[in-house]
Amino acid sequence: MDGRTRRWAGHREARRLELVDAAVVAIEQHGPDVTTEQIAAQAGVSRPGLYRHFEGKDDLQAAIAARSVERLVAELEPVWRPSGRPREMLERAIAAHLRWLSEHANVYKYLKRNSLPTGDDSVETASTNVRSVVSAHVAEMLVDGSLGAxxxxxxxxxxxxxxxxxxxxxxxxxxxxxxxxxxxxxGAQLTEACWAVIRVTVGAVVIDALDRVGAETG
Structure with a gap:
């Protein structure tokens, strides 16, 4: 690929991202039942002009979902760098997740309605499923010891x-x-419920030991 082709590809990708961001704004304003016409109006283009940058409605929905998940992961960045007592980390993580959902309720509902199958109708792609992305991060933290064990x-x-x-x-x-x-x-109710499950799974002795370490390093 020569320099001119790379610049053109970069321009198209930047323009596509602008349209996706406009679509997210339209969803926030009009709700999860937003129409393609409303998205195009927010982006300042015609409906055919919008679809010149996407391979149909499914491609547009997937791009919106991927962008929204990217923003969620960025907003939850402090959660991925845990410190302090394990229960406090859990409380902060749940609070951050709920805050994002409440502040972006329309986008969240849109994602829930428009998750795309990977070929098996019972499976949703991680890029269109906020829950899958957050779960994968939490699982990785549990495996590598980021949460203390x-x-x-x-x-x-x-x-x-x-x-x-x-x-x-x-x-x-x-x-x-x-x-x-x-x-x-x-958030408080869910923290209590999740903490009870974690204590049963990991063991109270391990949790108490981690709690002492967290108090010293938090």
Missing amino acids: EMPPASAHPLAYGLVGMVDAAAAHWLDEPHGALVEHL
Whole structure:
């Protein structure tokens, strides 16, 4: 690829990203049922002009999902660098996740509605599934000892996906039907539930030891 071709490819990619960011703004404004016409209007292009940069609606949805997950991971960056007591780390992680969901509720609902299958209708791609991305990060942290103790993958992955799945399901229901609960109350409730599961899985003796270490290094 010569320099001119690379510059053109870079320009097209930059333009595509601008359109994706405009689509996210449109979703925030109009909700998860946003139309392609509303996205195009926000981007300042015609509908055909929008699709000159995407291979159809599925490609556009996948790009929006990937961009949203990228932003979520960036906003949760402090969570991926844990310090302090294990329970405090869990509390911060859940609070950060819930804060993102509550601040970007329309985008989250859009992602839930438009996750794309990988070929098997029961499986969703990580790029279109916030839960999968966060779960993978948590599992990696459990395996490599970032949370204070190394766990075998056979235990770490089910635990991570189970905990994140519980938080995600509870948050999704809360967004639709809060029943008067504040996000802080939901976070406290989920922290207690997740902590109980972790203590059972890892063992109270190990948790107590990690807690002492966290108090010294936090």
